[in-house]
Amino acid sequence: MKEYKILFSGTPGAGKTTAIGAVSEIPPVVTDVPNTDPGYAKAYTTVGLDYGQLTLDTGDCLRLFGTPGQARFDFLWRILGRNALGLIILLDNSRPNPLADLEIYINGFGEALRSMPCVIGVGRHDQGNTALDDYGLWLMERNMILPVLPVDVRRRADVVLLIDVLLAELEFHIRKGECSHVE
Amino acid sequence: MWKLKLAGLSETEQALIRSIVRLSKDLESSWQVVDQGACDVVLCGTHGPAMVMPGVLRIRVAEPGEHSTEHMHDVLERPIRAERLIRLLCQSAAALTQGRASSTPSSTPSISSPVVAETPAPRAMHGSLHQVASIGRWPPQVVLAKNREFIRLAVVLARASLSVTELSRLSGVPMETCISFLDALEERSLVRWGGAEDAIPPPPSHLQESTEHRHFGSGLLGSIRRALGI
Numbered sequence: 001m002k003e004y005k006i007l008f009s010g011t012p013g014a015g016k017t018t019a020i021g022a023v024s025e026i027p028p029v030v031t032d033v034p035n036t037d038p039g040y041a042k043a044y045t046t047v048g049l050d051y052g053q054l055t056l057d058t059g060d061c062l063r064l065f066g067t068p069g070q071a072r073f074d075f076l077w078r079i080l081g082r083n084a085l086g087l088i089i090l091l092d093n094s095r096p097n098p099l100a101d102l103e104i105y106i107n108g109f110g111e112a113l114r115s116m117p118c119v120i121g122v123g124r125h126d127q128g129n130t131a132l133d134d135y136g137l138w139l140m141e142r143n144m145i146l147p148v149l150p151v152d153v154r155r156r157a158d159v160v161l162l163i164d165v166l167l168a169e170l171e172f173h174i175r176k177g178e179c180s181h182v183e
Numbered sequence: 184m185w186k187l188k189l190a191g192l193s194e195t196e197q198a199l200i201r202s203i204v205r206l207s208k209d210l211e212s213s214w215q216v217v218d219q220g221a222c223d224v225v226l227c228g229t230h231g232p233a234m235v236m237p238g239v240l241r242i243r244v245a246e247p248g249e250h251s252t253e254h255m256h257d258v259l260e261r262p263i264r265a266e267r268l269i270r271l272l273c274q275s276a277a278a279l280t281q282g283r284a285s286s287t288p289s290s291t292p293s294i295s296s297p298v299v300a301e302t303p304a305p306r307a308m309h310g311s312l313h314q315v316a317s318i319g320r321w322p323p324q325v326v327l328a329k330n331r332e333f334i335r336l337a338v339v340l341a342r343a344s345l346s347v348t349e350l351s352r353l354s355g356v357p358m359e360t361c362i363s364f365l366d367a368l369e370e371r372s373l374v375r376w377g378g379a380e381d382a383i384p385p386p387p388s389h390l391q392e393s394t395e396h397r398h399f400g401s402g403l404l405g406s407i408r409r410a411l412g413i
């Protein structure tokens with residue numbers, strides 16, 4: 001049996017746990033504790049890992065990991081990111097400065113983003129003052145083009161679309177021979 | 184500037200033809216789609232005019248096999264392919280030039296007359312389809328809406344510079360959709376066009392077959408998609 005993983009990262013409260021729960025075949029394994037950080041509008045927040053999985057019809061296993069959101073765990077992001085098929089960054093548009101949030105994850109994953117497919121899902125996109133297109137422009141200023149999609153993590157179809165786009169990117173990586181750990 | 188009139192075609196086909204004419208850099212400078220007034224060529228569907236003014240060329244848009252009584256060269260088969268339309272219009276331009284230079288005003292030139300059929304379409308017109316497109320940013324939501332095919336095309340173009348034909352082949356998205364996607368980007372000045380030398384090299388052949396399909400039939404990506412029900 002082979003194991004593959006997809007990583008969910010992003011702002012605490014943006015919906016990593018919810019997104020993994022939406023597609024996992026097992027109830028997500030969650031390690032949330034009461035939130036003591038007043039900056040995030042939720043009672044519980046992920047400090048450890050979220051975990052979900054999908055059994056593939058090849059008998060292989062796809063593991064879904066949610067990283068701790070807080071920037072102080074960025075060493076863990078990179079460890080978890082090793083050999084991941086791809087990364088989904090979830091952001092919360094209702095936060096005061098979601099582009100500053102994006103920067104935290106872009107910087108945190110750093111070099112890994114050069115070889116790892118990545119998709120950005122923007123939650124609560126109808127709230128806040130940042131337009132969805134601002135994310136693409138922000139990335140363009142840094143010479144990056146990453147897919148940016150609105151997402152409501154409570155809707156399975158939205159989460160599936162994020163993964164589908166990630167797979168489309170991966171398809172291209174594989175073709176260009178950039179993805180040595182696949183097949 | 185040659186004038187092209189569309190008659191008896193669906194809105195979708197009209198939009199497609201306008202896009203092809205606008206997107207093909209060389210057609211763009213020599214052809215104009217007009218709604219009324221005089222024209223040089225009429226592209227007509229089943230309900231288009233049976234007769235046209237003398238000196239005006241008529242190209243029929245028809246289902247495959249529907250055109251047995253017509254000259255093959257005067258027919259554009261459905262589904263409309265950009266390459267075929269461009270070739271027909273190039274041949275028409277050549278026929279019109281010849282016809283007007285050498286014959287009486289009442290004679291109608293024919294695209295399929297032997298002398299013209301042998302005239303190759305200008306190279307540049309074929310070349311324009313092989314120009315490669317690239318994007319510098321993720322397309323705005325107004326272009327993508329929630330169109331999965333457009334999103335897929337954006338993913339591919341974000342990673343490679345490709346001609347319309349290659350984009351269609353590699354993404355598995357129909358040519359018509361690729362053209363309307365590029366057209367929507369072009370309208371907002373979001374496409375860069377380059378020469379063939381800017382294209383990414385073709386993928387290794389053992390993977391080529393599977394990537395021509397929307398999904399990997401087998402292999403990892405296919406199994407993940409199946410597990411997700413997509």
Ligand SMILES: Nc1nc2c(ncn2[C@@H]2O[C@H](COP(=O)(O)OP(=O)(O)O)[C@@H](O)[C@H]2O)c(=O)[nH]1
Pocket residue numbers: 010011012013014015016017018019042044045046066069123124125151152153154
């Ligand atoms: N009303 C609303 N709630 C949302 C939306 N997106 C996410 N949520 C909620 O926000 C919470 C996200 O929590 P969680 O998944 O634990 O976030 P995590 O910290 O990233 O793991 C969940 O209760 C979601 O139902 C949205 O667009 N609208």
Ligand SMILES: [Mg+2]
Pocket residue numbers: 015016017018032045046050066
């Ligand atoms: Mg969580």
